[in-house]
Amino acid sequence: MTNEKMKSLPSVMFDLDSLVRPNIRAMKPYSSARDEFQGDARVMLDANENSLGSAGPERFNRYPDPHQRAVKAELAQLKDVAPAQIFLGNGSDEAIDLLVRLTCTPGHDSILILPPTYGMYEVAANLNDVRIERLPLTPDFQIAPADVARIVASEAKLVWLCSPNNPTGNLLHEESIEEILRGFRGLVVVDEAYADFAAAPSWTTRLAEFPNLVVLQTFSKAWGLAGLRLGMAFASPEIIGYLNKIKPPYNVSEATQQHALAALHDAPRFEQMRQQLLLGRDWLAERLPAIGIVEAVFPSDANFLLVRFRPDATAVYDYLLEKGIVVRNRTTQPGCAGTLRLTVGTEAENEQLLQALREFTA
Secondary structure, three states, rough: OHHHEEEEEEOOOOOHHHHOHHHHHOOOOOOOOOHOOOOOOOOOOOOOOOOOOOOOOOOOOOOOOOOOOOOHHHOOOHHHHOOEEEEEEEEOOOOOHHHHHHHHHOOEEEEEOOOOOOOOHHHHHHHHOEEEEEEOOOOOOOOOOHHHHHHOOOOOOOOEEEEEOOOOOOOOOOOHHHHHHEEEEEEEEEOOOOOOHHOOOHHHHHHOOOOOEEEEOOOOOOOOOOHHHHHEOOHHHHHHHHHHHHHOOOOOOOHHHHHHHHHHHHHHHHHHHHHHHHHHHHHHHHHHHHHOEEEEEOOOOOEEEEEEOOOOOHHHHHHHHHHHOOOOOEOOOOOOOEEEEEEEOOOHHHHHHHHHHHHHOO
């Protein structure tokens, strides 16, 4: 079906309140001291902070902004969304867990995943006693047309679409995602942790079109801030409002907020790193197939390559470890037999990886 025909199809009626657990709809959120008073005062004696200062060289004795307003204001301009459409959390993993808890009653509801995919969706479901429906991707790591229909018909509360996918690296087809968004009655979560390395536009550009869409992104990859643990969720103000209702009051530290603002003000550095990683990805993808033990290099829209080795990927993995090179063994993942996931490194690291693989072949 063409994109034009797809866009002409009506979407199912989406009712957010019917998805949200009744106890969460009724609950009163915690009101922190910084919710009740915002700004500065000469004497701050409301939050039981240490008024004398902080141990260590920096002053962090005051609680951070619980709604991260300054960071969201900068992000809103960068992503062309409203601040009310942004949730910030302790990595994307916090948003993943909160979305499950928001919609799924333990022991009763289910989520739907498309393996091979990011493992935290399953961890969050297991932690919350939520059933998991699995529809494996095709051998080329796409959603089969018949499975699109199964997803649309599913009673699951959430479907997780990792695009670019981890561990395979590829974008899922836009038409498949769009059909799911138009027909699925639950939340459709498109995890775009690696979107900065893909040529396709972000699904954040279509939030107004799909009230059931949630887009996850992160500062951990292209921004190079994995140590900060700062993830982003973009959705309707109604969905974001519910996430803010159930999150811990001060879930993003003041230090993290300050570092994130500094990064957002350093966009040229971000773009320079992004371009360098894209060049490194292409450089590796061109040279890996010439190595005798490499059976296949899968197309990637991320900052890594999934590579199938022969005859024994685990032997290659162990050999690289002996050489001091750590990659990710994905041989046990569905559809990923014989594969290792290779993150794009520095120019020198990429050279070392290739040289080690050539020596193993020899």
